[in-house]
Amino acid sequence: MSNETQRLIRLVNENLDYEKIRSNSIRLEKRHFNARNVLNNIVEQLSSKAAESKDHFEIQSPDDLPIYADYDRFVQIVFNITNNAIQFTDNGTITLIGERGYQETVIRIADTGIGMTKEQQKNIFERYYKADASRRAHKYGESGLGLAIVHQLVQQHGGTISVTSKPHKGTTFTVIIPDQTDEEKKDAAKQKQAPKTDA
Template structure:
């Protein structure tokens, strides 16, 4: 299990013949032996490699083995390397005590006992391997723990997203059922009323002027249904990347002017007016149908939330942008809500009793982004709102 861990041994002696003798004793297939003839050479090797054991000769010219050991113990990279001293001096010089004091784990006297040297080196090599294996296991455990934490975080995020998606689905179904019920109820009531008139042979109920009013009411309800269905289809197209953009050249100011004329009845119903300010024609290549869809949504919102105050529409060029500003003087939008109104199923204030799926601004922004443009909003609570549509002229 530990055989794959290669151990490095350092032997330091100023005499080449001693190095050769030690090398022959400690070498093996699972070991790399490095030789140094001075403390300076040894320090260079110690800083470059990770050693399982250092065998140091005590008596060397310059820096002796004890001084080298003290340097090793004072260096972070080498302080834990086991040190074995070798000396030819007699036991009466008390070198062993000084060696242990310098941080040695063993002290060998020359002439060396070959079998004892091999046995002791094998012990230190095994200890090194076990320590390395344990370190690798701890690293693997730490990696596993980090991966598990990351996985747990991802699972928690996925759970939060799923819960959010479920809430959005429930909210969506609730909104859709409510919004679809309104025009459907109108059509059902109209149908029941006509059936009642027919059952009573009440021909006066189908006079020409009353028939026109009936058709107008039916058309409004049917258009509401179509608008709701188209919004849902557009969301599906956006999600699947299939929102179609068919660009052609047209004058944006002409489109705005025609749209405001069409909104005259809606503005009157909202007890408001729409004022148009045009600096100059704005010719560009965009999808006329989709841009009209965006502007219609901005005008609808301005009238819906405009508190019966006049709405101003301004068309102008700013550098390479064609800009349309739609401003109202209504309830305004808080800074917090400005961050979310372009999300799906978000409405400025559900307490206003305003209809809609909360998809208009989301769809509008996606359409504008598909043109390389953007929608910006400036507002404050109680101070109205200004939405600016920016489309690239080039």
């Protein structure tokens, strides 16, 4: 496994501190990077887990998919949603879709798994919520914190997350991350003029 891959695993396991994220004490370090590389890395990292559930991955994205985000947090967002997709899908397909919108980057994670009713979809971004109590005993989905954290992280980026789902058909999560704002561009230009001495 690549260093990058190992780093991703560490990140996801270590940094699920919901309270910190919620209280905004985690500062985003936003930068420009190619989101396609993250999609590739996550697929590589989760491929053996997907194989265990007889799922196969597809990526639909341009080779170059610019995004402005905190790299590690973005990894955490996509990793968590994709990890769920595998957990709730057997013998299916998980598609990671990346595209540019108007001044934003759009990531969709679509699965052909068990899906959710409207009722079940309602509270999934709430802390400790599980769509179905019986899923609690499932071999996966331990704490019910994943999507609550994902939601917080997306909001901190000024973005949105939404879900569409049908029982026995599958689920699609859509994450939209806005481009760098004019305000942020000005700040970045200032920083360049008078670089912060981080001593």
